[in-house]
Amino acid sequence: MIEGIAHLEGLVGANLTVVVEIDANIPGGAPDGVVRMVAENSGVLRV
Numbered sequence: 001m002i003e004g005i006a007h008l009e010g011l012v013g014a015n016l017t018v019v020v021e022i023d024a025n026i027p028g029g030a031p032d033g034v035v036r037m038v039a040e041n042s043g044v045l046r047v
Helices: 002-009 032-045
Strands: none
16 A cells, blocks of 8 residues: 555655554453554554
């Protein structure tokens, strides 16, 4: 995803807006392992 954005951003006159929205409703909350995995993956993807 990030690499694709970099290609678009490199175009002369390009003006980009990137929106990432995640809405999760988890009754009782997410298990610690899932929270940790999502947080780590988000960091790797820089989102």
